[in-house]
Amino acid sequence: LTLTVTPVVDIADDNVTLDQDSSVTIDVLANDSFEGSPVITDVTTPSHGTVTLNADGTVTYTPNPGYTGNDSFSYTVTSPDGITETATVNIVVNPVNHAPTASNDTGIGLEDDVQTGNVLANDSDPDGDDLTVTGFSVNGENYTPGDSASIPGIGTFTLNSDGDYTFTPEPDYHGPVPEITVTVSDGEFSTTSTLTLTVTPVSDIANDNAVTDEDTAVIIDVLANDSFEGSPVITSTSTPSHGTVEINADGTVTYTPNPGYTGNDSFSYTVTSPDGITETATVNIVVNPVNHAPTASNDTGIGLEDDVQTGNVLANDRDPDGDELTVTGFTVNGENYTPGDNATIPGIGTFTLSSDGDYTFTPEPDYHGPVPEITVTVSDGEFSTTSTLTLTVTPVSDIANDNTVTDEDTAVIIDVLANDSFEGSPVITDVTTPSHGTVEINADGTVTYTPNPGYTGNDSFTYTVTSPDGITETATVNIVVNPVNHAP
Numbered sequence: 332l333t334l335t336v337t338p339v340v341d342i343a344d345d346n347v348t349l350d351q352d353s354s355v356t357i358d359v360l361a362n363d364s365f366e367g368s369p370v371i372t373d374v375t376t377p378s379h380g381t382v383t384l385n386a387d388g389t390v391t392y393t394p395n396p397g398y399t400g401n402d403s404f405s406y407t408v409t410s411p412d413g414i415t416e417t418a419t420v421n422i423v424v425n426p427v428n429h430a431p432t433a434s435n436d437t438g439i440g441l442e443d444d445v446q447t448g449n450v451l452a453n454d455s456d457p458d459g460d461d462l463t464v465t466g467f468s469v470n471g472e473n474y475t476p477g478d479s480a481s482i483p484g485i486g487t488f489t490l491n492s493d494g495d496y497t498f499t500p501e502p503d504y505h506g507p508v509p510e511i512t513v514t515v516s517d518g519e520f521s522t523t524s525t526l527t528l529t530v531t532p533v534s535d536i537a538n539d540n541a542v543t544d545e546d547t548a549v550i551i552d553v554l555a556n557d558s559f560e561g562s563p564v565i566t567s568t569s570t571p572s573h574g575t576v577e578i579n580a581d582g583t584v585t586y587t588p589n590p591g592y593t594g595n596d597s598f599s600y601t602v603t604s605p606d607g608i609t610e611t612a613t614v615n616i617v618v619n620p621v622n623h624a625p626t627a628s629n630d631t632g633i634g635l636e637d638d639v640q641t642g643n644v645l646a647n648d649r650d651p652d653g654d655e656l657t658v659t660g661f662t663v664n665g666e667n668y669t670p671g672d673n674a675t676i677p678g679i680g681t682f683t684l685s686s687d688g689d690y691t692f693t694p695e696p697d698y699h700g701p702v703p704e705i706t707v708t709v710s711d712g713e714f715s716t717t718s719t720l721t722l723t724v725t726p727v728s729d730i731a732n733d734n735t736v737t738d739e740d741t742a743v744i745i746d747v748l749a750n751d752s753f754e755g756s757p758v759i760t761d762v763t764t765p766s767h768g769t770v771e772i773n774a775d776g777t778v779t780y781t782p783n784p785g786y787t788g789n790d791s792f793t794y795t796v797t798s799p800d801g802i803t804e805t806a807t808v809n810i811v812v813n814p815v816n817h818a819p
Contacts, residue, residue, distance in 0.1 A: 341363055341364045341365045341369075341408075341410070341414070341416055342363045342364075342365070342408055342416040342417070342418040343362045343363055343418060344418045344419045344420070344421065345357060345359050345362065345418065345419075345420045345421070346420075346421045346422075346423075347392070347420065347421070347422050347423075348422070348423045348425060349392070349394070349422070349423075349424060349425070350424070350425050350426075350427045351394065351397065351398065351399045351424055351425065351426050351427045352394070352396060352397065352427070353394075354391055354392065354393040355391070355392050355422075356385065356389050356390070356391045357389060357390050357391075357392060357420060358388070358389045359371070359389070359390055359406055359418070359420060360388050360389075360408065363408060363418075365408065365410045365414075366410065366411070367410060367411035367412070368411060369408045369409065369410045369411070370388070370408065370409050371384055371388060371390070371406050371407070371408055372407050372408070372409045372415065373406065373407040374390060374404055374405070374406045374407075375404045375405045375406075376404065377392065377402045377403060377404040377422070378402055378403075379394055379395050379398045379400065379402040379424070380392055380393050380394040380395050380398065380402055380422075380424075381393050381395075382404050390406065390420075392404070392420070392422060394422075394424045397457075398424055399424050399425065399426040400423075400424060401421070401422065401423055401424075402422045402424060403419055403420060403421045403422060404419070404420055404422075405417050405418065405419045405420070406418060406420065426458070428458055428460070428517070428519050428520060429456070429457035429458055429520070430517070430520035430521075430522055431454060431455065431456040431457075431460070431462055431515055431516070431517045431520065431521075431522055432454060432455050432456070432457075432522070433450075433454045433513070433515040433522045433523060433524035434453040434454060434524060435524050435525045435526070435527070436448065436450050436452075436453065436513075436524065436525070436526045436527070437526070437527045437528070437529070438498070438526065438527070438528045438529070439528075439529045439530075439531060440498070440500070440528070440529075440530055440531070441530070441531055441532075441533045442500065442504065442505040442530055442531065442532050442533045443500065443502060443533070444500075445497060445498065445499050445500075446497070446498040446500075446528060446530075447495070447496065447497050447498075448495075448496055449493075449494040449495050449496070450464065450490070450494045450496060450513050450515075450524065450526055451463075451464065451493070451494030451515065452494065454494075454515055454524070456517045458517070460517035460518060461517070461518075462494075462515055462516065462517055463476075463492045463493070463494075463515070463516055463518075464476050464490060464491065464492050464493070464494055464513055464514065464515060464516075465492070465514050465515070465516045465521065466513075466514045467480075467490050467511055467512060467513045467514065468511070468512045469482060469488060469509055469511050469512075470482065470509050474490070476490060476491050476492035477489070477490075477491055477492070478490075482508065482509060484501060484504070485500065485501060485504055485506075485508055485509070486498055486499050486500040486501050486504060486508065486530075487499050488508075488511065488528075490511075490513065496526070498528050500530045504530055505530045505531055505532040505533075506529075506530060507527075507528075507529055507530075508527070508528035508529065508530065510525050510526070510527055511525065511526040511527075511528070512524075512525055513525070513526055533610070536557045536559070536602055536610040536611070536612045537556045537557060537612060538612050538613045538614070538615065539551060539553050539556065539612065539613075539614045539615070540614070540615050540616075540617075541586065541614060541615075541616045541617075542616070542617045542619065543586070543588065543616065543617075543618055543619070544618070544619050544620075544621050545588065545591065545592065545593050545618055545619065545620050545621045546588065546590060546591065546621070547588070547621075548585055548586065548587040548588075549585070549586050549616075550579070550583050550584070550585050551583060551584050551585075551586060551614060552582070552583045553565065553583070553584055553600055553612070553614060554582050554583075554602070557602065557612075559602065559604045559605075561604060561605035562605060563602045563603065563604045563605070564582075564602065564603050565578050565582060565584065565600055565601070565602055566601050566602065566603045566609065567600070567601045568584060568598055568599065568600045568601070569598045569599045569600075570598065571586065571596045571597060571598040571616070572596055572597075573588060573589050573592045573594070573596040573618070574586055574587050574588040574589050574592065574596055574616075574618075575587050575589075576598050576600075584600060584614070586598070586614070586616055588616075588618045591651070592618055593618050593619065593620035594617075594618060595615070595616070595617055595618075596615075596616045596618060597613055597614060597615045597616060598613070598614055598616075599611050599612065599613050599614070600612060600614060620652065622652055622654070622711065622713045622714060623650070623651040623652055623714070624711070624714035624715070624716055625648060625649065625650040625651075625654070625656050625709055625710070625711045625714065625715075625716055626648060626649045626650070626651070626716065627644075627648045627707070627709040627716045627717060627718035628647040628648060628718060629718050629719045629720070629721070630642065630644050630647065630707075630718065630719070630720045630721070631720070631721045631722070631723075632692070632720065632721070632722045632723070633722075633723045633724075633725060634692070634694070634722070634723075634724055634725070635724070635725055635726075635727045636694065636698065636699040636724055636725065636726050636727040637694065637696060637727060638694070638724075638727075639691060639692065639693050639694075640691070640692040640694075640722060640724075641689070641690065641691050641692075642689075642690055643687075643688040643689050643690070644658065644684070644688045644690060644707050644709075644718065644720055645657075645658065645687070645688030645709065646688065648688075648709055648718070650711045652711070654711035654712060655711070655712075656688075656709055656710065656711055657670075657686045657687065657688075657709070657710055657712075658670050658684060658685065658686050658687070658688055658707055658708065658709060658710075659686070659708050659709070659710045659715060660707075660708045661674070661684045661705055661706060661707045661708065661720075662705070662706040663676060663682060663703055663705050663706075664676065664703050668684070670684060670685050670686035671683070671684075671685055671686070672684075674705075676702065676703060678695060678698065679694065679695060679698055679700075679702055679703070680692055680693050680694040680695050680698060680702065680724075681693045682702075682705065682722075684705075684707065690720070692722050694724045698724055699724045699725055699726035699727075700723075700724060701721075701722075701723055701724075702721075702722035702723065702724065704719050704720070704721055705719065705720040705721075705722070706718075706719055706720075707719070707720055727804075730751045730753070730796055730804040730805070730806045731750045731751055731806060732806045732807045732808070732809065733745060733747050733750065733806065733807075733808040733809070734808070734809045734810075734811075735780070735808065735809075735810050735811075736810070736811045736812075736813065737780070737782065737810065737811075737812055737813070738812070738813050738814075738815045739782065739785065739786065739787050739812055739813065739814050739815045740782065740784060740785065740815070741782070741815075742779055742780065742781040742782075743779070743780050743810070744773070744777050744778070744779050745777060745778050745779075745780060745808060746776070746777045747759065747777070747778055747794055747796075747806070747808060748776050748777075748796070751796065751806075753796065753798045753799075755798060755799035756799060757796045757797065757798045757799070758776075758796065758797050759772050759776060759778065759794055759795070759796055760795050760796065760797045760803065761794065761795040762778060762792055762793065762794045762795070763792045763793045763794075764792065765780065765790045765791060765792040765810070766790055766791075767782060767783050767786045767788065767790040767812070768780055768781050768782040768783050768786065768790055768810075768812075769781050769783075770792050770794075778794065778808070780792070780808070780810055782810075782812045786812055787812050787813065787814040788811075788812060789809070789810070789811055789812075790810045790812060791807055791808060791809045791810060792807070792808055793805050793806065793807050793808070794806060794808065
């Protein structure tokens, strides 16, 4: 006889409904059929809220703020004898309507000016519902949207359901307007806000325009084109973006542009009339650029005897305005030259300078020493300045490569100075090591080359000579080592 016990489900799904932004406690074990005292051992996290497991075996579900719609989570129950089962809690979060929030509004307009605005522009509804104006009251009188409310001696007010309003003051009226109470609705809930309008008196004031040069202050009589009654006073000015403003005792203002600034600038000034009326106007300023002289730096050049020296005298010059600089002339030994001329300096050399600043100096053969100072005139097209160019020619010592031949295993003494043309008594100060032998500097100014034992072929090394005036030059000695026959 074989007996089988089939399992049954001791746990059942749950369904619950709650409102937006509220919590619900769910007795999920109430519809389960475990024996003994089962325990909820686990809950999953819902997609749109949170779940808290309570000590009494219930769970509390809280939807995310503002969420509406379906959600779910699962919970696991363990019986006293260790059996675990899982079920699902299905949740519907119903939306709820929230009352709209209506903010108070203010409006300020000048005497004789129509004021317009919208009282719903700063209102909101938590649910995103469309808001409308369902009524308004002025001086205790109730009106429906679209009505015109006449306020004796003050003006006429109209407010539409979409929040747009128009207030037309009586001619010449200025002062407060009675507070207007507005009723705002989202279709279910209503709330109220207030609209406070003010009409300010006007005094005639006009904008001003002024022109000045770069780095130049200008005094502006801003009151000259205004039409206040009595004696108005400038009570304040704003700070311009590119300069400063000072109020003068005589009712004028002084504008000073920032150093080096050119372009447009502006500031506002406020005038108070004797009866306390204040108005503000704008002063628009054009700061015209002015040309500044360029800055030319002195130049130096050093070259060897018999070498042509080149350079550019404008390379280190600057113009504050970014203008292109050119050379307009130069002077050597008191003689004036124009760009492109050749200035011959007897016994020293020839100098040429172009308008673009490029120069060439060709020394006389074998000349070394200073060159007379050259004065260069630099221009930006309007202003000119001068700089100097100081050239120096340093002496050179002639040195030539050497060639020699020796036999295998035979040293050779080489008079490397014999074909050089140094002035005075030059000295060999250094030699490099040849690849296939050795070199020794001798006391008499010669060098001895010794090839490596058995080596034949080409080899070379360099030697450095220092002249009495400190000039050093390097040349190469090329060597051929011929093979010799050896007895058998």
